Amino acid sequence: MFDRKMLTKLGGWTGYRVVDVDYRPGEGWGGRGKVIIRLEPTRKRMRCNRCGSTSTQVHDTAIRRIRDLPMFDWDVVLIVPRRRQWCERCGGPQLEDLEWVRPYRRVTRRLEEAVGRLCQMMPLKQVAAFYGLAWHTVKAIDKQMLERTVGTVDLTGVRYLGMDEFALHKGHRYATVIVEPLRREVLWVGAGHSREAVRPFFAALSEQVRRNIRAVVMDMNAAYDLEVRAWCPNAEVVYDLFHVVAKYGREVMDRVRVDEANRLRQDKRARQVVKSSRWLLLRNRENLKTSEQQVRLDELLAANESLMTVYVLKEDLKELWRTREETEARSRWEAWYRRAMESGIEPLMRFARRLKPYLSGILAHCRHPLHTSVLEGINNRIKVIKRMAYGFRDEAYFFLKIRAAFPGNLR
Ligand SMILES: [Zn+2]
Structure with missing residues (x-):
């Protein structure tokens, strides 16, 4: 030939x-x-x-x-x-x-490079089949490539941090990711989600860098806030919308939906409608694709006063983070809290009472240009990375993949 x-x-x-x-x-x-x-x-x-x-x-x-x-x-x-x-x-x-x-x-250099590029988009198994290589060979190539390309991070000029936890193996173990939220760069990934677990990151920062940190955005349930306060004397803790809304979904929407379904025990049809509405209720209205879904949601809410109340209050809760003017945000919060407490809906009242002590960390976002969608974006991306490979028993490799996925958009 x-x-x-x-x-x-x-x-x-x-x-x-x-x-x-x-x-x-x-x-x-x-x-x-x-x-x-x-x-x-x-x-x-x-x-x-x-x-x-x-x-x-x-x-x-x-x-x-x-x-x-x-x-x-x-x-x-x-x-x-x-x-x-x-x-x-x-x-x-x-x-x-x-x-x-x-x-x-x-393998030749060009095959290594081709494998590395494909590994950014496809699961290891498919890359292995595509090039006729063994799975562990592909993984080794990708890991070595990442070790070469994911360099050290430059922390000078960092003013803001975002911190989030994610599950490693089916929720048994956790890890922490620390990002620069403005340029969407992962700065650090480490096992664990306790104060002690994130300490090595802060301990490695120079005093100057630590003093420069103005705000750190995180989940209000995380253990990170005390550690942040201990190391970064000028940082404010800002609670992230995404986590609060997710918590609201679990503790209020899910609870009320189940209670409503139980109340409708006599009416099998209505009960089934409420039971199967989880997705409809948790989705943003803008994301409901068809008008049929919109109509279903409207009918569901019209028929259930409690569901309507918690749904409307969910939307209004999000508005708190969209308001950049602090006085306005504060009066919105007061109105929101009053409506929650007057609703008579137990899970909602409980949620509002628990949220109240975190108010200053919620309003703190008004003073900082932090996009609350950053942590949500990273959280979702980590899930995708996790699904793409089964090689993540190797934590070092998994962490490299996460860092490579968020190299920062200012470089
Ligand atoms: Zn020589």
Whole structure:
């Protein structure tokens, strides 16, 4: 099919030429063909991969099988005599430096790069099948690429932080992510969600950086606020809308919906309507796609006074965060609290009473340009990353994936 000269040129294996091509139909991954390309070194002078000095003295040669990018419908396996030179400067045998494959790797650089790019978009398993590589090989490539590309973070100029927790394995263990919310950059990821767990992040900051922090946005139920106050003397704690609304959904909407369904025990049809309305009630009205869903929601609310009340108060609660003027936000809060307490709906009153002590942290958002959607966005993205790979028993790898997903938009 290809002559050897043409394939040598096309392959770009600098310092080698093709001496033999062996086509094996059906022997590749998933019934594809496999082509085995035998290479031979052409350069007399080798460069030491450790110190860069050159030599012509071959110490030994080992035959390596190295995978390359697939060629059309063929998996490509290179048979490469890998030489070690005797390096005077290093005082021993050293591997020859090659442009197209890193030392001791079984895949070429370009295959590594292709795998790394695909791993940003697809689960490991699919990337493995796409290139006909073993799952653990793909994972190792992706992890090494991330270690190289996800660099150290620059914390100078950081004024704001966002902190959030997420579940590691089915909710058994937790981890914490710390972000710069304005440029959407993940600064740190660590196991645990206690005060002690996040301490290493703050301990590593210089005093100047800690003094510069003006506000930290977080869930009001998190344990982080005391740690923030201990390290960042000028920081205000700001409670995040997304978490408060999520809590409202669980503690108020779900509770009232279940109570209403139980109350309608006699009316099977109405009961079923209320029972199955969870999604409808928790969704933002703007996100209801069809007019049929809108009508269903309207009918549901019209028929249930309690559901109507908690639904309207949910929408009004969100308005607290949309108001940037503090006096106005405060009077909105007072009106909201009064309506909650006068509703006679027990779960709602309980929620309002519990929320009250956090008021200053809720109103604090008026003084800072913090978008409350940042933590929600990161939270959702972490879930997607978690679904995409099953390699996250390896925490270090999982944390690298999270950092790579939020490199910051100012770079
Ligand atoms: Zn050397």
